Amino acid sequence: MASIALKNVSKSFGGREVIASLDLQIERGELVVFVGPSGCGKSTLLRLIAGLEDVSSGQLLIDGRDATQLPPAWRGLSMVFQSYALYPHMSVRDNIAFPLKMARRDKETIERKVTEAARVLNLQDYLDRKPRELSGGQRQRVAIGRAIVREPVAFLFDEPLSNLDAALRVNMRMEIAELHRQLGATTIYVTHDQTEAMTLADRIVVLNAGRVEQIGPPLELYRRPATLFVAGFIGSPRMNLLGGAAASRYGAATIGIRPEHLSLSTSEGRWHGKVSLAEHLGSDTFVHVDVAGLGTIAARAAGDLDVRHGETLWLTPDESCLHRFDAQGRALAA
Amino acid sequence: MARASDNRHKLLVTSVAWVVALAIFFPILWTVLTSFKTEGAAVAIPPQFLFFDWTTQNYAEVWARTDYLRHFTNSVVISVGSSLLGLFIAIPAAWSLAFSPTRRTRGVLMWMLSTKMLPAVGVLVPIYLLFKSAGLLDTRTGLVIVLMLSNLPIMVWMLFTYFKEIPRDILEAARMDGATPGRELLYILAPMALPGIASTLLLNVILAWNESFWTLNLTAASTGSLTAFIASFSAPEGLFYAKLSAASTLAIAPIVVLGWLSQKQLVRGLTFGAVK
Amino acid sequence: MASTHTGATARLMLSPAVALLLLWMAVPLAMTLWYSLHDYQLLMPRGNDFVGLENYVYFLTDPAFFQSLANTFALLAGVLAITVIGGVGLALLLDRPMHGQGIVRLLVVSPFFVMPTVSALVWKNMFMNPVNGLFAWIAQVFGMRAIDWLAEAPLLSLTLMVAWGWLPFATLILLTALQSLDAEQKEAAEMDGANAFARFIHITLPHLARAIAVVILIQTIFLLSLFAEILVTTNGGPGTQSTNLAYLVYSQTLLRFDVGSASAGGMVAVVLANILAIFLMRLVGKNLER
Numbered sequence: 001m002a003s004i005a006l007k008n009v010s011k012s013f014g015g016r017e018v019i020a021s022l023d024l025q026i027e028r029g030e031l032v033v034f035v036g037p038s039g040c041g042k043s044t045l046l047r048l049i050a051g052l053e054d055v056s057s058g059q060l061l062i063d064g065r066d067a068t069q070l071p072p073a074w075r076g077l078s079m080v081f082q083s084y085a086l087y088p089h090m091s092v093r094d095n096i097a098f099p100l101k102m103a104r105r106d107k108e109t110i111e112r113k114v115t116e117a118a119r120v121l122n123l124q125d126y127l128d129r130k131p132r133e134l135s136g137g138q139r140q141r142v143a144i145g146r147a148i149v150r151e152p153v154a155f156l157f158d159e160p161l162s163n164l165d166a167a168l169r170v171n172m173r174m175e176i177a178e179l180h181r182q183l184g185a186t187t188i189y190v191t192h193d194q195t196e197a198m199t200l201a202d203r204i205v206v207l208n209a210g211r212v213e214q215i216g217p218p219l220e221l222y223r224r225p226a227t228l229f230v231a232g233f234i235g236s237p238r239m240n241l242l243g244g245a246a247a248s249r250y251g252a253a254t255i256g257i258r259p260e261h262l263s264l265s266t267s268e269g270r271w272h273g274k275v276s277l278a279e280h281l282g283s284d285t286f287v288h289v290d291v292a293g294l295g296t297i298a299a300r301a302a303g304d305l306d307v308r309h310g311e312t313l314w315l316t317p318d319e320s321c322l323h324r325f326d327a328q329g330r331a332l333a334a
Numbered sequence: 335m336a337r338a339s340d341n342r343h344k345l346l347v348t349s350v351a352w353v354v355a356l357a358i359f360f361p362i363l364w365t366v367l368t369s370f371k372t373e374g375a376a377v378a379i380p381p382q383f384l385f386f387d388w389t390t391q392n393y394a395e396v397w398a399r400t401d402y403l404r405h406f407t408n409s410v411v412i413s414v415g416s417s418l419l420g421l422f423i424a425i426p427a428a429w430s431l432a433f434s435p436t437r438r439t440r441g442v443l444m445w446m447l448s449t450k451m452l453p454a455v456g457v458l459v460p461i462y463l464l465f466k467s468a469g470l471l472d473t474r475t476g477l478v479i480v481l482m483l484s485n486l487p488i489m490v491w492m493l494f495t496y497f498k499e500i501p502r503d504i505l506e507a508a509r510m511d512g513a514t515p516g517r518e519l520l521y522i523l524a525p526m527a528l529p530g531i532a533s534t535l536l537l538n539v540i541l542a543w544n545e546s547f548w549t550l551n552l553t554a555a556s557t558g559s560l561t562a563f564i565a566s567f568s569a570p571e572g573l574f575y576a577k578l579s580a581a582s583t584l585a586i587a588p589i590v591v592l593g594w595l596s597q598k599q600l601v602r603g604l605t606f607g608a609v610k
Numbered sequence: 611m612a613s614t615h616t617g618a619t620a621r622l623m624l625s626p627a628v629a630l631l632l633l634w635m636a637v638p639l640a641m642t643l644w645y646s647l648h649d650y651q652l653l654m655p656r657g658n659d660f661v662g663l664e665n666y667v668y669f670l671t672d673p674a675f676f677q678s679l680a681n682t683f684a685l686l687a688g689v690l691a692i693t694v695i696g697g698v699g700l701a702l703l704l705d706r707p708m709h710g711q712g713i714v715r716l717l718v719v720s721p722f723f724v725m726p727t728v729s730a731l732v733w734k735n736m737f738m739n740p741v742n743g744l745f746a747w748i749a750q751v752f753g754m755r756a757i758d759w760l761a762e763a764p765l766l767s768l769t770l771m772v773a774w775g776w777l778p779f780a781t782l783i784l785l786t787a788l789q790s791l792d793a794e795q796k797e798a799a800e801m802d803g804a805n806a807f808a809r810f811i812h813i814t815l816p817h818l819a820r821a822i823a824v825v826i827l828i829q830t831i832f833l834l835s836l837f838a839e840i841l842v843t844t845n846g847g848p849g850t851q852s853t854n855l856a857y858l859v860y861s862q863t864l865l866r867f868d869v870g871s872a873s874a875g876g877m878v879a880v881v882l883a884n885i886l887a888i889f890l891m892r893l894v895g896k897n898l899e900r
Binding site: 350359361362427429461487544575585590604 | 619719
């Protein structure tokens with residue numbers, strides 16, 4: 001277990017800056033998620049920490065020691081790749097054993113650790129198979145097994161669930177959370193999926209265009225987004241963002257209101273419009289209302305709300321939960 | 335009912351396909367059959383298909399009276415030699431193109447391909463004269479060099495398309511797992527690249543074995559490969575069908591078998607990965 | 611730091627291949643160009659004067675040149691027509707389920723591996739010979755006159771024997787392309803009411819288009835320098851009836867020892883090939899983008 005610190009780290013590819021000077025402190029045992037849209041630099045940042053890319057400037061400290069120039073293998077980190085990167089010509093056993101073999105551990109140790117990892121990950125029955133004979137979820141477990149046998153000081157996950165189908169993704173997400181609880185290891189997890197970020201993270205780092213938008217625990221980001229970008233990115237369905245007169249009324253360039261902070265009425269309220277879509281999820285209903293001059297606004301209602309396309313509804317925001325942003329997209333104090 | 339008509343359909347397809355396939359294969363079959371006939375039976379009218387006196391006399395005579403073995407050795411040395419030498423130069427080149435791509439990678443690959451399109455006759459005169467003055471004319475070394483050069487673009491391209499399919503993630507995973515460059519090569523790269531290297535070698539041996547422009551123009555009797563050896567049968571005095579067939583069978587058998595083994599890779603190799 | 615290091619290593623690994631190919635291409639080509647502008651006779655070492663474009667004039671006005679040019683293209687067109695049409699047909703046939711598919715495939719691809727000299731001699735003697743050939747016997751069985759194929763129709767005979775060798779190549783590539791056709795696409799077309807013929811025209815053929823283009827262009831590279839088959843069967847004759855450009859250059863060099871005009875011929879061949887090459891490069895280049 002180790003702490004990881006980035007000091008003024010930046011990265012350019014051929015004159016194009018993909019990571020602008022960035023500071024980040026990751027504590028021991030913490031699970032930090034880098035989240036952002038594709039191309040925001042989150043994977044590059046992970047690869048800089050892994051040592052697969054060289055930083056253009058700045059410093060990387062692992063447990064307080066400068067690791068900026070260390071080759072990847074010497075940093076004591078393990079990585080789970082998006083494609084799993086299993087060695088296709090090796091059995092599951094040999095895949096998991098590979099890092100130990102490279103570290104020249106003795107045969108008994110290797111055997112013991114592989115068996116232990118297989119037990120934890122439920123892979124005992126597949127040890128002699130080749131990767132191509134496994135399902136997506138099993139491959140994912142092998143990749144994780146290969147990462148844990150090294151007993152790294154930190155785990156790096158690069159979009160590990162993006163190649164799995166939806167149901168499996170939810171399962172693996174829980175498994176990874178469980179694994180992190182068991183091992184208590186420092187973990188950096190990269191994803192573009194804000195749900196994954198919200199459910200897994202101790203702290204989330206939201207990245208956009210190579211810059212950090214906000215760092216904080218999931219609920220803090222949800223409750224107090226520091227920027228318009230974070231407000232729009234975190235939370236599902238998305239926060240309603242309104243400009244123009246509706247916003248200037250509150251002295252802001254843009255205001256944001258989450259669907260659950262709107263109350264519905266069939267007779268009165270701040271805004272009204274016709275229902276364009278009602279998504280009945282069972283526990284909740286998300287109602288999309290076309291408000292003249294403002295666009296479509298989503299609101300959460302009770303699951304048993306009986307509302308149909310074309311009906312007229314009134315919406316009223318809970319003003320205590322209103323988010324206000326200035327013209328640069330920065331949050332204004334409440 | 336649907337099953338019965340499916341089966342009948344399959345039977346029809348099977349018989350049509352076999353008739354066509356045998357017709358296409360017939361010249362080879364006929365050559366092999368003729369090689370086991372006496373010279374008299376070989377030219378008999380009507381032709382004798384299976385019911386003739388089988389003899390291995392022709393093989394014995396080809397073996398005893400001609401320099402078959404020497405030409406065979408030449409063919410092996412030239413085709414295997416030029417392919418191995420080519421691999422030696424093409425592997426690092428393809429490796430660097432596949433794993434360290436730059437802005438010029440595409441241009442380099444296209445240019446290499448363009449050299450393969452240079453017609454051999456365009457450079458026949460200078461190569462002939464250069465070889466003459468360098469004493470390489472009619473030597474195996476000379477042919478190894480020429481065939482290596484003429485197939486080098488194909489080798490680089492073939493290897494490139496195979497190497498490109500090795501995911502970069504896997505190389506990075508190996509680095510993360512603590513493999514030194516040497517061990518990365520030994521445990522990860524070699525096992526994954528070997529099938530591609532093997533099929534490149536195989537296809538180029540086949541191409542070099544059958545190459546017949548440079549082998550006919552740059553060699554005379556002594557270092558001639560089997561292509562040249564068979565060409566010498568075109569002289570009227572050499573015209574004995576059974577012996578010609580025996581010599582031909584000996585010349586094509588090894589490479590047809592190799593070809594059967596590599597037919598799948600052949601498509602990729604000869605289309606530069608455009609068809610897989 | 612590490613990346614600049616790997617960049618240098620990468621260049622070092624690439625350079626032998628690039629240097630060798632550069633030498634292989636540039637030096638002889640420059641020499642060919644040089645010779646083509648000089649009066650250079652192998653048997654008269656004293657000559658070697660600069661003559662400008664005289665060799666080109668000589669070569670291009672030689673009636674044999676036009677005949678060889680026409681023959682080159684006739685051979686090319688004939689072989690391409692047979693192999694592409696035959697190849698599509700064979701690929702469609704071999705793509706269907708049948709008994710012994712593996713063996714059928716092996717039988718069909720075999721001719722491609724037969725060396726040109728063997729194939730030419732076998733066809734010339736055992737099939738096309740007017741006295742002892744199988745074709746003569748077949749003609750006789752049907753009460754027809756036996757044809758001396760290589761004397762009476764040398765170009766057609768050459769076309770047939772060369773096409774026999776290249777048909778497997780076309781078949782194999784088209785079959786591979788055919789097998790990558792999504793079955794669901796065909797089923798969707800069937801649901802849309804397309805009959806077998808319409809499916810072939812609207813689904814299968816467009817899918818094969820690129821493979822067909824690849825077949826045409828790669829065969830063109832090899833067929834433009836067709837040589838061995840001519841050397842061992844007709845020697846370009848009778849007269850120059852079956853002489854192609856490659857064979858003409860060869861006969862100028864190694865039979866008449868006229869290096870100057872042979873070089874001019876070589877340059878003409880290079881120019882022709884380059885025109886065709888541009889098309890192939892475009893095609894293969896597009897494939898790189900994917």
